[in-house]
Amino acid sequence: MGMAYQVLSVDNTITPFQHMIAQGVVSAPVFSFYLNRDVKGRPGGELILGGSDPNHYIGNFTYVPVTNQSYWQFTMDGLLVGNNTDGKFCSPNCQAIADTGTSTIVGPTNEIKAINALIGARSVGNGNYVVDCKRVNALPIVTLTLGGKAFPLKPSQYIYKQLGLNGNIQCVSGFESDDDPLWILGDVFIGPYYTEFDFGRNRIGFAPSK
Template structure:
């Protein structure tokens, strides 16, 4: 299951891939969204998708590289980050959501129904146009809050930058639920979690990169910019980390489980007071939010002076934002603070007025989800080979 976000209409871009000499980063130009303000409906949709994604979860420094690839990420309203890949021979381009909270890769199929708006609004994979297409025969289905995305599995070549992954199993979506994907700027999803959470236990794309010796280090890392009108929204680096994108050194902690990117969270402080200890957390690039267990959700939003709504939102006074406290996450014995401008989201109300919303949303479970609100502030290294995750202040 996956976290998805509602976006305004996207611009079409041409993504070019070309050979590079070893050691160079591949920086691919991306489209951008000129408008910064997300609607209140989009924020609500993000919360609904997040809850659907995790409703089955149990209460459970590398500074150099010789080769790798960099995906430059498109930031849409600080709600999602996407980048290009191609599938097939010759390559068919797709703009994709890179999601550490899932593990499958899928794109819309050319065989999708003409009545399915989500398919029609995006580029579709045409298996008959690829000389390297291999049918799999198995069906796949992935449940979302608004329905089930379904289709058939296949194998083909997947290219990201100069990294060419052979024989990758992926989903060809023939049925997409309702309006979930209609207005997204991504056609499909590249899951960057572990095989344990993949549908049909399919080998994830990055595991294939490692097994095929396409990267020197079995590490990928995210640098996310948080200015929603930023043309270049950041980058995803396969094969290591980029020390120019963070300050100091990375603080690594071991994973609790190699399924989601789950790790121990020592504690949380607010205004100098410890309000939580000994929790688990999941780093998820597929959500913009900070999802908290019920107790912390209530404490934090109450102390922020938020006004609760019937939609589990907390409204705050936009003129009082600068007076709110720093909220500190303690990970690996180090302090990672978020300022009010990090955890308060501005949104456009239905009547055109601007409102301020808390990024802390309710998770009916005893663990945290740290989405792009946190990852945008802290460069994050996902070390598959050593089963650990690292954080450092983003440059």
């Protein structure tokens, strides 16, 4: 679906969505994403220009202000692995973006390494980690806090399966490392949490997906 955070380009050129707003083609300066994490589910996903689709989310949005328009950047309050005080990350807060073009949750190398250690994942190189598929259901809840509200991820949501080089199924951690200090909340997060990009009010909203 491309990179949702690049609605405003770095050089401030006018984007197609800005043209649509200026021409009154969309009903509101808002766009939103629903991503169905069930590979057999229909629809597989939905992009709404001009609003949000209540058929795909529950309750009200929790909004966070955008701190950098070029990347739809915002402040994340923290991340907690289980109830372990040693599992607190992004402290006291950190900067993040929401990106449909990233499959995982990407964070700084040292913190991602520690998070994966707490869930019992082992490194397979290139910032990627795998866990024993038999242990997935016993893994801890990982909770992200945004706008003062908790957004928990179950192990079935942050672990995904893929075919390994040997032809066997691998259970891959949805937490991937990068040298950039910026956190990226990709499809591992946007799947469970419907995401609304409010261009007019300079904010991003999150609500549980149906």
